[in-house]
Amino acid sequence: MKIPISITQAEIQKIYKPINPHTHKGIQGHAAIIAGSYGKIGAAVLASRACIKSGCGLVTTLIPKCGYEILQSTIPEVMVVTTTHEKYISEIIFDIEPKAVGIGPGIGQEPNTQKAFYEFLKTNKKPLVIDADALNILSNNNSWLNLLQSETILTPHPKELERLIGSWKSDQEKFEKTIEFSKQYQVIIVMKGAPTHIVNSKNVDENTTGNAALATAGSGDVLTGIITSLLAQGYSPIQAAQLGVYIHGLTADIALPETGYQSFIASDIIANLGKAFLSLD
Numbered sequence: 001m002k003i004p005i006s007i008t009q010a011e012i013q014k015i016y017k018p019i020n021p022h023t024h025k026g027i028q029g030h031a032a033i034i035a036g037s038y039g040k041i042g043a044a045v046l047a048s049r050a051c052i053k054s055g056c057g058l059v060t061t062l063i064p065k066c067g068y069e070i071l072q073s074t075i076p077e078v079m080v081v082t083t084t085h086e087k088y089i090s091e092i093i094f095d096i097e098p099k100a101v102g103i104g105p106g107i108g109q110e111p112n113t114q115k116a117f118y119e120f121l122k123t124n125k126k127p128l129v130i131d132a133d134a135l136n137i138l139s140n141n142n143s144w145l146n147l148l149q150s151e152t153i154l155t156p157h158p159k160e161l162e163r164l165i166g167s168w169k170s171d172q173e174k175f176e177k178t179i180e181f182s183k184q185y186q187v188i189i190v191m192k193g194a195p196t197h198i199v200n201s202k203n204v205d206e207n208t209t210g211n212a213a214l215a216t217a218g219s220g221d222v223l224t225g226i227i228t229s230l231l232a233q234g235y236s237p238i239q240a241a242q243l244g245v246y247i248h249g250l251t252a253d254i255a256l257p258e259t260g261y262q263s264f265i266a267s268d269i270i271a272n273l274g275k276a277f278l279s280l281d
């Protein structure tokens with residue numbers, strides 16, 4: 001395996017596009033988030049808030065009915081579409097044309113949710129981030145991987161990665177298998193961890209930001225929202241993955257002197273996105 005390329009501030013500075021003073025919400029990108037189930041509407045809230053707080057102009061979130069009031073009152077900036085089922089996502093139907101879609105945080109694996117995901121994958125042509133339960137559904141139905149558009153971004157943590165590619169005996173084997181998987185399905189794999197690596201066919205990048213404060217519930221859900229937002233703003237999938245993991249980690253580095261490791265929670269990632277983006281301007 002080649003030595004990973006570090007995702008440094010200098011590299012990110014080449015990718016980062018400052019906001020055009022004449023932009024408006026209609027051209028700043030419309031993102032769709034598909035997330036949440038009964039008891040895990042928080043995952044939808046975190047991903048949606050991170051998405052709108054990362055620069056896209058509009059966010060529409062698809063959630064099961066039980067999350068409607070929660071989402072509308074916690075993030076009034078985000079538009080909401082609900083499914084017919086009360087507790088889980090039973091179909092994926094939008095009345096909008098999103099520029100990018102993020103799917104998976106907290107959706108569970110109900111049979112109807114799996115079917116809805118399959119129907120969505122058959123027709124989706126938008127840039128896509130797949131996380132959490134949507135990854136687990138793919139692991140259980142691996143023929144569906146052939147439906148993915150090239151450069152779809154998968155964001156597994158180590159357990160989700162193991163479900164996708166099988167177990168490994170060494171770090172080297174883990175990377176070899178991930179690279180092979182990425183080549184086979186033409187996907188970008190964000191191997192979340194400490195540090196996070198991004199595998200894009202034969203290239204491997206290593207993130208340089210972040211710390212153990214991120215080992216807290218919902219921090220991956222937030223990453224899904226950030227990367228989806230960047231895709232909706234027109235970043236290429238590999239750039240969105242690189243800038244997304246860099247900014248996500250940077251929030252924890254910025255917050256650490258105030259929060260310490262223990263009191264940092266996923267909402268602190270979102271609260272520090274502004275400072276993280278400003279450090280690139």
Ligand SMILES: NC(=O)C1=CN([C@@H]2O[C@H](COP(=O)(O)OP(=O)(O)OC[C@H]3O[C@@H](n4cnc5c(N)ncnc54)[C@H](O)[C@@H]3O)[C@@H](O)[C@H]2O)[C@@H](O)CC1
Pocket residue numbers: 039040041042043044104105106107108132133157158159160192193217218219220221
């Ligand atoms: N507030 C919410 O609504 C939250 C919802 N969440 C959702 O809950 C669902 C379940 O997600 P989980 O990830 O908890 O469940 P999983 O069963 O996918 O993952 C948990 C397992 O993975 C292992 N694991 C996780 N990170 C690891 C690492 N860095 N190294 C080694 N092993 C690691 C854990 O030890 C555990 O065995 C997902 O849909 C997720 O999006 C979570 O994000 C937590 C917060």
Ligand SMILES: Nc1ncnc2c1ncn2[C@@H]1O[C@H](COP(=O)(O)OP(=O)(O)O)[C@@H](O)[C@H]1O
Pocket residue numbers: 132156157192193194195196210211212213214215216217218219220221222223
């Ligand atoms: N010790 C650590 N150092 C740096 N980053 C970490 C550490 N632990 C977790 N993270 C990051 O936090 C995120 C956790 O994602 P995930 O496990 O999907 O969380 P959740 O499903 O609860 O939202 C990933 O981006 C991962 O890289």
Ligand SMILES: [Mg+2]
Pocket residue numbers: 131132157220221
């Ligand atoms: Mg997760």
